[in-house]
Amino acid sequence: MKKITIDAVNEKYNVYIGDCLHLLESYIKPKQKVLIITDETVKSLHFDTLKQYVKTPYVFSLGKIPEKDKNFITYEACVNYCLNHFLDRNLLVLAFGGGVVTDFAGFFASTYKRGIKLIHLPTTILAHDSSVGGKTALNVSQYKNVVGSFYQPKSVIYHLPFLKTLKEKDIVSGFGEIFKHDLLSEGYLLDILDKETSLYHLLYNQKLIEKIMYHSILVKKLYIEMDIYDQLGKRQFLNLGHTLGHAIERLYGYSHGEAISLGICFDLFLSDNSYYRTFYHKLIKWGYFKEKQDFDLEKIMISMKNDKKNEEDSLKFIGLYTFGQPYEIQLTEEEFIHKFKQFKQVLLCCMEK
Amino acid sequence: MKKITIDAVNEKYNVYIGDCLHLLESYIKPKQKVLIITDETVKSLHFDTLKQYVKTPYVFSLGKIPEKDKNFITYEACVNYCLNHFLDRNLLVLAFGGGVVTDFAGFFASTYKRGIKLIHLPTTILAHDSSVGGKTALNVSQYKNVVGSFYQPKSVIYHLPFLKTLKEKDIVSGFGEIFKHDLLSEGYLLDILDKETSLYHLLYNQKLIEKIMYHSILVKKLYIEMDIYDQLGKRQFLNLGHTLGHAIERLYGYSHGEAISLGICFDLFLSDNSYYRTFYHKLIKWGYFKEKQDFDLEKIMISMKNDKKNEEDSLKFIGLYTFGQPYEIQLTEEEFIHKFKQFKQVLLCCMEK
Numbered sequence: 001m002k003k004i005t006i007d008a009v010n011e012k013y014n015v016y017i018g019d020c021l022h023l024l025e026s027y028i029k030p031k032q033k034v035l036i037i038t039d040e041t042v043k044s045l046h047f048d049t050l051k052q053y054v055k056t057p058y059v060f061s062l063g064k065i066p067e068k069d070k071n072f073i074t075y076e077a078c079v080n081y082c083l084n085h086f087l088d089r090n091l092l093v094l095a096f097g098g099g100v101v102t103d104f105a106g107f108f109a110s111t112y113k114r115g116i117k118l119i120h121l122p123t124t125i126l127a128h129d130s131s132v133g134g135k136t137a138l139n140v141s142q143y144k145n146v147v148g149s150f151y152q153p154k155s156v157i158y159h160l161p162f163l164k165t166l167k168e169k170d171i172v173s174g175f176g177e178i179f180k181h182d183l184l185s186e187g188y189l190l191d192i193l194d195k196e197t198s199l200y201h202l203l204y205n206q207k208l209i210e211k212i213m214y215h216s217i218l219v220k221k222l223y224i225e226m227d228i229y230d231q232l233g234k235r236q237f238l239n240l241g242h243t244l245g246h247a248i249e250r251l252y253g254y255s256h257g258e259a260i261s262l263g264i265c266f267d268l269f270l271s272d273n274s275y276y277r278t279f280y281h282k283l284i285k286w287g288y289f290k291e292k293q294d295f296d297l298e299k300i301m302i303s304m305k306n307d308k309k310n311e312e313d314s315l316k317f318i319g320l321y322t323f324g325q326p327y328e329i330q331l332t333e334e335e336f337i338h339k340f341k342q343f344k345q346v347l348l349c350c351m352e353k
Numbered sequence: 354m355k356k357i358t359i360d361a362v363n364e365k366y367n368v369y370i371g372d373c374l375h376l377l378e379s380y381i382k383p384k385q386k387v388l389i390i391t392d393e394t395v396k397s398l399h400f401d402t403l404k405q406y407v408k409t410p411y412v413f414s415l416g417k418i419p420e421k422d423k424n425f426i427t428y429e430a431c432v433n434y435c436l437n438h439f440l441d442r443n444l445l446v447l448a449f450g451g452g453v454v455t456d457f458a459g460f461f462a463s464t465y466k467r468g469i470k471l472i473h474l475p476t477t478i479l480a481h482d483s484s485v486g487g488k489t490a491l492n493v494s495q496y497k498n499v500v501g502s503f504y505q506p507k508s509v510i511y512h513l514p515f516l517k518t519l520k521e522k523d524i525v526s527g528f529g530e531i532f533k534h535d536l537l538s539e540g541y542l543l544d545i546l547d548k549e550t551s552l553y554h555l556l557y558n559q560k561l562i563e564k565i566m567y568h569s570i571l572v573k574k575l576y577i578e579m580d581i582y583d584q585l586g587k588r589q590f591l592n593l594g595h596t597l598g599h600a601i602e603r604l605y606g607y608s609h610g611e612a613i614s615l616g617i618c619f620d621l622f623l624s625d626n627s628y629y630r631t632f633y634h635k636l637i638k639w640g641y642f643k644e645k646q647d648f649d650l651e652k653i654m655i656s657m658k659n660d661k662k663n664e665e666d667s668l669k670f671i672g673l674y675t676f677g678q679p680y681e682i683q684l685t686e687e688e689f690i691h692k693f694k695q696f697k698q699v700l701l702c703c704m705e706k
Contacts, residue, residue, distance in 0.1 A: 010362065072425045079493045079500060083659050111464075114488065114501040114583070135467065140432045147432060148467040149502060230467070306436050 002214045006221055008134055009228050011152045015132055017213050018206075021159040024053045024094075027119055033087055034058065037078070037105035038096040039066040042123050045165050050096060050121070057094070058085060066100040070139050078108055092117045095131070095153075098124035098170075099256065103145070106136030110151030118153045123162040125174025126257055128213050129181075131156045133224040133238075143306050144250055150229055160210060163203050169255060171199045172287055176257025178212060179279070180240050180264060181219040187323040189215060190282065199286050237326035240318040241267055244340075247303040252293050261288055269343050270329055271319030280347055295344070297337055304336075355567045359574055361487055362581050364505045368485055370566050372559075374512040377406045377447075380472055386440055387411065390431070390458035391449040392419040395476050398518050403449060403474070410447075411438060419453040423492050431461055445470045448484070448506075451477035451523075452609065456498070459489030463504030471506045476515040478527025479610055481566050482534075484509045486577040486591075496659050497603055503582055513563060516556050522608060524552045525640055529610020531565060532632070533593050533617060534572040540676040542568060543635070552639050590679040593671040594620055597693075600656040605646050614641055622696050623682055624672030633700055648697070650690055657689075 001018030016023055028034060034054050038047070039062040051057070060078050062069040082091065093116060095105030102120050109118035120131035134152040137145035166174070182189040189212055196202065202209055220238065227234035245263030248254050254262070261283050268276035283289065304315055315336050317329040331339065354371030369376055381387060387407050391400070392415040404410070413431050415422040435444065446469060448458030455473050462471035473484035487505040490498035519527070535542040542565055549555065555562055573591065580587035598616030601607050607615070614636055621629035636642065657668055668689050670682040684692065 072429055076425055076493055083494065083496055083499060086658050111500045111502055113499060114490075114503060137467075140429055141436065143436055146436060146466060147464045149464055150467060305439050 004217050007225055008152045013155050015156040017158045018210050020157055023157055032092055034092050036094045036096050039101055040064045042097040046162055070100050070104050089113045094119050094121055096121045099127045099130035102127050102130045103137040106151055107138050110136055110149040120153045120156040122158050129177040132217055132220050168200050173255035173257035175199055176261045178216045181216040185219045185324050237318055243317050246307055247300045250303055251299055258288055266343055267317050270317055273320050357570050360578055361505045366508050368509040370511045371563050373510055376510055385445055387445050389447045389449050392454055393417045395450040399515055423453050423457050442466045447472050447474055449474045452480045452483035455480050455483045456490040459504055460491050463489055463502040473506045473509040475511050482530040485570055485573050521553050526608035526610035528552055529614045531569045534569040538572045538677050590671055596670050599660055600653045603656055604652055611641055619696055620670050623670055626673050
């Protein structure tokens with residue numbers, strides 16, 4: 001088991017990684033009321049395991065496709081559920097699931113009665129990103145994460161055995177953020193993983209997966225601690241791949257990690273960093289981008305304009321001089337169109353074969 | 354004009370009180386996009402005055418009874434309005450109105466794109482309370498303020514000439530929180546006001562009203578700075594009168610200030626503080642409690658149990674040993690019923706005449 005301490009201005013908390021679910025017990029006082037927020041898939045797979053450590057919890061579950069429930073209708077249903085059970089400010093929320101659940105539960109915990117205690121119990125690889133750093137989010141209309149807050153959990157308990165039930169597509173999605181973090185440091189994991197022809201079997205090598213997650217969360221720690229509230233121009237580097245990525249995810253149903261992986265290729269391309277080709281071919285080898293897409297530039301543009309990252313009249317991307325050396329790139333709409341057309345030509349043509 | 358600086362842990366901001374609307378200009382950079390959140394009444398009365406200082410603002414307005422719109426339907430409408438106009442993270446929100454508007458706009462500003470700049474422009478007496486201290490709130494179902502956040506404005510610009518259009522009932526409501534603050538310090542204003550037979554004409558004595566507001570906000574400053582996030586047992590003293598008050602407000606349509614004034618009488622009664630009679634008679638003199646009510650104890654109980662202030666199996670009230678000496682009182686349901694019946698007998702009987 002490994003431990004990382006996050007120092008979020010006035011709040012410190014630990015992220016535990018490994019075989020660590022038992023640690024939850026130390027956070028639950030006698031008579032503590034506990035609300036588990038989860039989704040139907042995680043509930044059916046892992047609820048019995050979790051229940052060993054939580055006596056008589058309250059449970060609020062998102063559906064089988066939790067992204068569809070990451071909205072204010074479900075949020076209000078959760079508030080009403082708690083009010084109907086007279087759950088007060090001493091309630092402890094356990095966010096038990098992937099990134100959607102941690103985003104949703106984080107927003108709920110940050111706003112119910114102006115803030116209640118929160119612990120993240122991530123069950124996917126992708127959630128290593130959303131559960132650390134205190135960003136919470138809900139979607140409004142077709143726009144992803146346009147509403148949210150900064151709210152730190154009391155702890156993140158990352159019990160890796162939960163990952164064993166993930167499917168191939170979850171692995172593909174999860175590694176997107178791992179690659180991002182790795183590129184934002186020294187490309188150490190991309191080297192290690194180079195000899196792998198598939199990422200799937202890594203799940204059964206708990207020692208290696210623990211090392212990967214530890215490394216990835218450590219990189220995230222470095223960036224967020226420089227800029228907890230995302231106002232100093234440092235934390236934004238974690239948006240590598242996300243400007244194009246979010247639009248692609250929203251419009252074409254790509255998984256989050258797959259979408260941002262393509263976004264990372266584009267950001268590397270924008271920075272004239274020739275690694276974009278190497279990275280792209282690694283991704284193809286690992287099973288990314290199996291489905292051909294015909295991207296509609298205009299739709300992508302509108303979608304990007306309402307991304308929180310972007311400001312009036314300019315689209316923000318994150319370039320990379322070299323591993324660990326990110327910088328901000330601002331493009332006008334016209335520049336983006338020009339660059340994206342080039343990108344499609346030199347790279348995505350391979351994808352459409 | 355007077356100025357009070359609020360020190361909210363990592364954020365400091367100024368509250369200006371008096372003839373001070375012109376100060377707004379210094380907060381608006383060239384090209385700054387500005388969203389005014391207001392309500393129909395304030396808009397029709399004061400929008401033209403405000404527009405002198407804000408070029409081409411975006412405007413989102415709650416209805417004539419803004420309390421009815423302090424919910425997630427209206428919140429989402431506001432988010433969609435901003436998304437449709439591509440308003441980004443650099444947006445500045447002006448909360449232009451009474452307490453409902455500052456609560457709503459504060460919550461909106463704290464969550465839209467994970468937080469945007471906010472300035473309060475209170476237009477009522479009551480809003481001197483809600484605009485200082487960083488508490489934001491929305492209602493869910495019939496429950497008041499069960500959802501919210503802590504979010505500090507960049508400034509509070511309290512332009513007192515706006516108060517001149519207030520109606521008698523707004524004055525009655527507004528002074529509720531002023532009395533509360535005064536009792537939590539040394540009762541200085543209650544002394545000064547004793548010779549007044551009505552509070553209404555005070556609005557035309559701007560020097561006095563400035564003094565009153567300054568004093569009241571100064572007391573609030575003292576309590577919130579001890580306990581910005583309401584976790585250390587100090588800020589809760591500002592709930593004097595609010596446990597019973599909120600229930601009465603919700604159930605019987607009392608204005609906020611009238612409801613908490615009755616709640617204060619009850620809290621004083623609970624603390625065996627004989628001032629409750631004096632205070633009650635002053636209130637009657639100043640036009641409070643004109644309508645007879647037959648309080649339903651069971652409904653009041655259920656309503657209080659879902660107040661954020663209360664915890665499992667106990668109801669929290671704020672007692673007062675003497676002026677400026679608050680303490681916490683916890684009652685079981687049975688104890689509350691007993692005490693409230695007594696209170697009705699010794700005091701409210703007068704009210705039902």
